[in-house]
Amino acid sequence: METVIGIKFNDFVLIATDMTAAHSIMVMKDDEDKTYNITNQVVMGVTGEAGDVPRFAEYITQNVKLYRMRNGYDLSIPAIATFTRKTVAEHLRSQSPYQVNFMLGGYNPIEKKSHLYFIDYLGAQVDVPYGAHGYGGMMTITVMDRYYKPDANYQEAYDLLKKCILEVQKRCIINMPKFKVKISYAGGVQELPIITKDNIEQNVIVNVKE
């Protein structure tokens, strides 16, 4: 029902999530934030069962913070992905499995490398250049197959995301008028302009603080 999209480029990663919070057939709000900043460099877009999403995302965030306090340095991005996957997989065979799907991404300025992981509610983890969860994935992956190039600049990347979202809003029966976009790059994690049904046809200039 919800959509989260992630795209990895050579020196940054984009994560976009829709902003609707639905309950049964009713839309409760249209400014829900389903992205979570795990560290200064890592951002996670989460979809799934309403209560599970914040609970699980905050559990991961706080444990990664705890690791930093104990050790004096952050967990690496692949390690955060492994930890997230392991937590999902451990709960899978318990009485209360978490119904959550992630696109977890980040840029590491030290090794100058970006990472993007696709993790589903079963705990399957895949390293992907681009990916999406939910019904939106069915419309967007093909768009990215056609237009993705790893060396795109910020503006080209944002416009590719707009192409994907345009397709979701055009073809998906579920109403997803707003998408929150976050970028992880050498300067940290930053929010980019929200993509809405109204501004998607316009040319939005992307300003990323260097």
Add this chain to the structure above:
Amino acid sequence: MSIMDYNGGALIGMKGKDCVAIATDKRFGIQAQTVSLDFTKVFQINPHTYMGFPGLATDIFTVYEKIMFRKRLYELKENRKISPKALASMVSNLLYENRFSPFFVEPMIVALDEVTLEPYMCDMDLIGCVNKSDNFVVGGTSSSQLYGLCEALWEPDMEEDQLFETISQALVSACNRDAISGWGAKVYIIKKDKIIVRDIKTRMD
């Protein structure tokens, strides 16, 4: 559709003359939707010991991690590398511990014994029933196609080049008749003095 077919995938192990080979496809999907084209299901356990995990992607990682944990403890305790036969028992044991809520993987071990360099090959079902083989082992969603091809193409005492050709042809042809595996493949040839890893192009449709 069975949970074993949820993510798709195909694997083969084959025995040659003083060498063994293991091959995997690269597709990762969620039912019919392809998500990744770079998802190999083969792991190096020791220099001459490889394992392949056909089945549910989450359990591929879970079982692999649990096996590595036990294997490392074993090697620390014994102060030597684990033999493929002991590894098979270890995996079988782990799987049977979960007899009534199993991990949905059917692991295969393809190896040369680290001491004697004797080829060893086996696969097992999801609850750890070991099937030792002297010719080939297959697994994954296209296992019936793979059985047919291996039965037709395999012959005893193949050298490394012929073994590579046979295992590749078997995997590629089987994947072409299976919608949820394929999209590229990777072949590992294990010899006593070297490991040869090759990526194979396959049909991408």
